[in-house]
Amino acid sequence: MKRRMVCLSLVALVFVGAFSSIALGAVNWKQLQGTEIRFLMNKHPFTTFIEPKVPEFEKLTGIKVTIEAFPEDQYRNKRTIELNAGGKVDGYMIMPGQDDLHYWKAGWLQPMDGYNSDPTLTEADWNFKDFFPSFAKASSVDGKLIGIVINAETSLLAYRKDLFTKFKVKVPQTMKELEQTAKFFYGKEVDGKKMVGITLRGKGAAATSQWVDFLYSFGGSWTTPQGKSNFASSQSIAAFKFYGDLLRNYGPQGGTMLHWAESTSMFMEGKAAMIYDANVFKALYENPKESKVAGKVGYAVIPAGPAGRLPHVSNWSLSIGKTSTPERQKAAWLFIQWATNKNNSLGALLAGVPAGRASAWTSKEYKSKDDHPDWTSSTMKSFEIGQPQWNPPVINVPEIRDITGQVIVDAIEGKDVAASAKKAAELMDKKMER
Amino acid sequence: MPPLREQIPAPRVGTKTTVMKTAPSALSRFMDRHQALVYPAPAVIALFFIVIIPIAYNLYLTFTKWTIGLGQPRFIGLGNFIELFSDERVLNGVKVMVYFSGLSLSLELALGLLIAVYFNREFKGSEIVQAIYIFPFAATPVAVALIWRIMLNPEIGVMNYLLRSVGLPGSLWVSSPLTVIPALVMVDVWKWTPMITLIVLAGLKSLPHDPYEAARIDGANTFQIFWHITLPLIWPVLIAALMLRSLDNLKEFDMIYTITQGGPGISSETLYLYSYTVGFSFFKAGYGSALMVVVFLIVLAFNMVMNRIRLRAQDL
Numbered sequence: 001m002k003r004r005m006v007c008l009s010l011v012a013l014v015f016v017g018a019f020s021s022i023a024l025g026a027v028n029w030k031q032l033q034g035t036e037i038r039f040l041m042n043k044h045p046f047t048t049f050i051e052p053k054v055p056e057f058e059k060l061t062g063i064k065v066t067i068e069a070f071p072e073d074q075y076r077n078k079r080t081i082e083l084n085a086g087g088k089v090d091g092y093m094i095m096p097g098q099d100d101l102h103y104w105k106a107g108w109l110q111p112m113d114g115y116n117s118d119p120t121l122t123e124a125d126w127n128f129k130d131f132f133p134s135f136a137k138a139s140s141v142d143g144k145l146i147g148i149v150i151n152a153e154t155s156l157l158a159y160r161k162d163l164f165t166k167f168k169v170k171v172p173q174t175m176k177e178l179e180q181t182a183k184f185f186y187g188k189e190v191d192g193k194k195m196v197g198i199t200l201r202g203k204g205a206a207a208t209s210q211w212v213d214f215l216y217s218f219g220g221s222w223t224t225p226q227g228k229s230n231f232a233s234s235q236s237i238a239a240f241k242f243y244g245d246l247l248r249n250y251g252p253q254g255g256t257m258l259h260w261a262e263s264t265s266m267f268m269e270g271k272a273a274m275i276y277d278a279n280v281f282k283a284l285y286e287n288p289k290e291s292k293v294a295g296k297v298g299y300a301v302i303p304a305g306p307a308g309r310l311p312h313v314s315n316w317s318l319s320i321g322k323t324s325t326p327e328r329q330k331a332a333w334l335f336i337q338w339a340t341n342k343n344n345s346l347g348a349l350l351a352g353v354p355a356g357r358a359s360a361w362t363s364k365e366y367k368s369k370d371d372h373p374d375w376t377s378s379t380m381k382s383f384e385i386g387q388p389q390w391n392p393p394v395i396n397v398p399e400i401r402d403i404t405g406q407v408i409v410d411a412i413e414g415k416d417v418a419a420s421a422k423k424a425a426e427l428m429d430k431k432m433e434r
Numbered sequence: 435m436p437p438l439r440e441q442i443p444a445p446r447v448g449t450k451t452t453v454m455k456t457a458p459s460a461l462s463r464f465m466d467r468h469q470a471l472v473y474p475a476p477a478v479i480a481l482f483f484i485v486i487i488p489i490a491y492n493l494y495l496t497f498t499k500w501t502i503g504l505g506q507p508r509f510i511g512l513g514n515f516i517e518l519f520s521d522e523r524v525l526n527g528v529k530v531m532v533y534f535s536g537l538s539l540s541l542e543l544a545l546g547l548l549i550a551v552y553f554n555r556e557f558k559g560s561e562i563v564q565a566i567y568i569f570p571f572a573a574t575p576v577a578v579a580l581i582w583r584i585m586l587n588p589e590i591g592v593m594n595y596l597l598r599s600v601g602l603p604g605s606l607w608v609s610s611p612l613t614v615i616p617a618l619v620m621v622d623v624w625k626w627t628p629m630i631t632l633i634v635l636a637g638l639k640s641l642p643h644d645p646y647e648a649a650r651i652d653g654a655n656t657f658q659i660f661w662h663i664t665l666p667l668i669w670p671v672l673i674a675a676l677m678l679r680s681l682d683n684l685k686e687f688d689m690i691y692t693i694t695q696g697g698p699g700i701s702s703e704t705l706y707l708y709s710y711t712v713g714f715s716f717f718k719a720g721y722g723s724a725l726m727v728v729v730f731l732i733v734l735a736f737n738m739v740m741n742r743i744r745l746r747a748q749d750l
Binding site for chain 1: 501502503504587588589590604606607608609610611694695697698699700711714715716717718
């Protein structure tokens with residue numbers, strides 16, 4: 001049955017392709033008028049952007065949309081508990097790299113290929129091919145599409161352009177230069193404030209998302225080809241040690257308690273010369289109401305380690321709840337399609353949310369309004385070379401991140417990193433679930 | 435409005451026939467006969483569903499292995515309890531719990547008592563001072579904790595700013611494994627000492643006057659009066675206050691979670707926090723439930739000991 005559906009869908013797709021001019025606008029947006037759907041969302045800049053626009057969608061379709069948004073930690077808990085309890089969740093935000101295996105195995109993700117290829121449900125000019133292939137791949141499990149990317153993320157090195165010019169310092173191109181630059185700025189007095197060289201996340205599990213770029217760039221990896229933990233390898237240990245030393249020696253005090261909020265605050269207060277964190281935080285750094293460094297920040301791709309420049313890419317996607325009814329699932333698809341159409345993707349990008357659509361980035365409108373071309377070009381470069389596996393390749397991601405975080409904390413505290421990494425590797429081998 | 439009396443049925447006295455005429459239905463006769471069962475029934479049924487069933491389910495889960503969402507709970511007998519013994523974080527959790535609770539409870543008790551004794555006298559503006567004093571206790575825990583989290587930040591927090599402005603070196607506060615527990619204890623003491631004070635103050639107000647007068651006539655000084663009269667008399671109240679406070683303190687969650695989430699590393703991760711992480715971050719419901727049961731047993735054991743001490747003190 002499924003195969004027949006796929007075949008039929010493919011045939012339909014060919015027809016749509018062949019007669020795209022006819023198919024354009026073929027979707028009857030009112031087909032599910034009167035349906036009510038509920039979306040669980042993370043309190044994220046994308047949610048802030050799309051929520052006020054929901055009445056537009058409701059007017060277009062006659063579908064009533066309820067959006068419930070929660071701060072990230074609570075959001076993850078609530079979403080899991082509600083889906084497990086079989087609550088009325090028609091759609092939700094998910095970071096596939098964090099939760100997709102767990103959610104897929106639990107049967108909470110509705111494959112979207114059927115909707116995407118149905119010309120009565122999907123406008124031809126919505127054009128799925130416009131989404132970056134690396135992100136589209138990251139939002140798939142077992143070859144099935146499970147989410148449409150709404151926020152394409154990577155990490156960038158942000159630095160104080162003004163200070164780099166003033167002190168004639170070049171943007172670091174290698175890990176060694178990164179350390180030297182951090183050392184150069186550490187303790188320098190600028191505007192009556194003592195600077196730190198760099199600020200990074202150091203709070204255990206939360207730090208793994210940026211640390212993983214150092215892991216890859218130093219030639220390390222989560223697991224060996226045999227599927228065992230690779231933390232005890234010399235490359236992985238070097239990555240732990242470099243990250244910990246960098247933060248302990250040239251970073252803020254109390255590095256082990258720095259989550260992204262604390263780390264970005266340091267940078268925005270003008271107390272750090274550099275920060276390595278998510279590219280989305282440009283919106284924070286450049287907000288003159290909250291940041292003292294707005295307009296003074298430059299952006300670059302991660303410096304090269306022994307294995308090269310290997311940043312990660314991650315994304316937030318919108319997914320459809322499998323426990324919902326077929327009708328509400330279709331309505332959820334219409335909503336997701338509308339929320340990620342060209343217009344809204346461009347709008348989100350202009351609002352500072354890195355869109356998953358290539359056309360948004362290359363559009364004339366974005367280019368003419370782009371105040372930070374170095375951020376755009378670095379982000380594009382990072383997308384190109386980005387590693388989609390930013391989390392351990394397991395079902396129990398939070399547990400393994402927690403184990404990893406403990407080594408990062410030990411490294412920041414200057415403990416014996418090799419011993420800590422070895423212990424973590426053993427524990428990881430015991431705990432990994434696939 | 436008709437007189438109320440008309441609506442009230444006549445008392446059930448009289449001949450057999452009148453009883454038959456006004457006979458209550460079988461239901462109301464049943465209710466009359468089983469009042470002790472019937473009237474508390476709604477509350478008991480509600481409690482059964484919201485307390486007994488979840489506890490029973492929790493107990494059942496402790497014998498299972500189950501990641502929320504992945505299949506059904508699988509019975510593994512005492513497997514979870516055996517795992518407890520090889521889990522380093524359990525031992526760490528117990529240590530942190532003992533350190534945090536031991537330090538904070540004793541400080542709160544000592545300070546609460548002293549401040550109560552100080553407040554238990556007439557002085558100008560005592561009511562205003564007392565009202566201001568209970569502020570921390572009245573404030574929302576999470577909101578207060580969020581503010582403390584910012585205040586304790588070693589780089590941009592106000593605490594280090596204040597220390598440095600008077601020439602003292604700053605502290606790492608909750609950012610160092612060495613100072614995190616004392617810093618959290620400081621917040622807990624600030625917030626909860628007023629509660630102990632309030633309870634003890636109520637106790638002090640109800641103490642008899644005679645022993646004090648007798649002691650003063652005999653020439654006892656303030657310290658002697660406090661040590662030999664106030665303290666023994668107030669002892670049962672103090673233990674009761676300790677029990678009340680310990681119920682919350684031993685399973686302190688919101689404050690620690692908001693300020694440190696158990697960090698740095700696991701330096702402030704109490705057993706209760708760890709059980710939350712296992713249950714709601716790792717979604718391992720079986721093992722998380724087993725940890726919760728251990729926390730419950732610790733709280734229960736502590737309170738049984740305290741209750742015994744209290745009863746003994748009352749007997750004296």
